[in-house]
Amino acid sequence: MAPGTGTLKATVTWLECTEPPRRLPALPVNVHATLLRVNRIPLHFYRYLYWRIGRKWHWVYRLRMKDAELSAIVHDEKTEIRVLSIDGAPAGMFELHRTDDATMSLVYFGLMEQARGRGLGKWFLGQAMMAAWNHPITRLTVSTNTLDHPAALPLYQKMGFSPFSQSEALIRPLTNKELLGIMQAD
Numbered sequence: 001m002a003p004g005t006g007t008l009k010a011t012v013t014w015l016e017c018t019e020p021p022r023r024l025p026a027l028p029v030n031v032h033a034t035l036l037r038v039n040r041i042p043l044h045f046y047r048y049l050y051w052r053i054g055r056k057w058h059w060v061y062r063l064r065m066k067d068a069e070l071s072a073i074v075h076d077e078k079t080e081i082r083v084l085s086i087d088g089a090p091a092g093m094f095e096l097h098r099t100d101d102a103t104m105s106l107v108y109f110g111l112m113e114q115a116r117g118r119g120l121g122k123w124f125l126g127q128a129m130m131a132a133w134n135h136p137i138t139r140l141t142v143s144t145n146t147l148d149h150p151a152a153l154p155l156y157q158k159m160g161f162s163p164f165s166q167s168e169a170l171i172r173p174l175t176n177k178e179l180l181g182i183m184q185a186d
Helices: 044-059 066-074 123-133 152-160 176-184
Strands: 010-017 033-037 079-086 089-098 102-111 139-145 163-173
Touching: 010 152, 033 123, 044 066, 044 089, 044 102, 066 079, 089 123, 089 152, 102 123, 123 139, 123 152, 139 152
Parallel strands: 102 139
Antiparallel strands: 010 139, 010 163, 033 079, 079 089, 089 102
16 A cells, blocks of 8 residues: 555556467366357446456456446457356456557456366466457557466466566555445446
């Protein structure tokens, strides 16, 4: 916590990958998973996924957006969202965004609490990477920060990403009033 500000300090690491993975990790045994691309995701469902996946890691930015602002991002033709379900229930998501002709960004990637610790992270990241590399790109980027899951940075590097930049950030956690507003929204 930054003294007297109510904000959290984080170091953001930007990583890039310039070629698709040579081998994709296998889905763990006895896991019944589906991964579906969601076109025009309903905003309430997007917010639910975002909150359930990112609340422990201080994903707050998109929760503070008004509907029109959020819709402009997640419904943009350059954005692709895939939802992971385990045994028929939502368990994770990833969001890709085409930043330019040659670059795709893995904007959000994560698993819900009930899906963590089951060996899915590496497989799921492989699926996200292949979804990105199915487009004619030469570079895939992702960022993580020191407030994220401790395995995030090592996982990205294990899957072929290399750091290219770092910066400092301040994250303002949601207030109780903001949380209540999110729960009461449609």
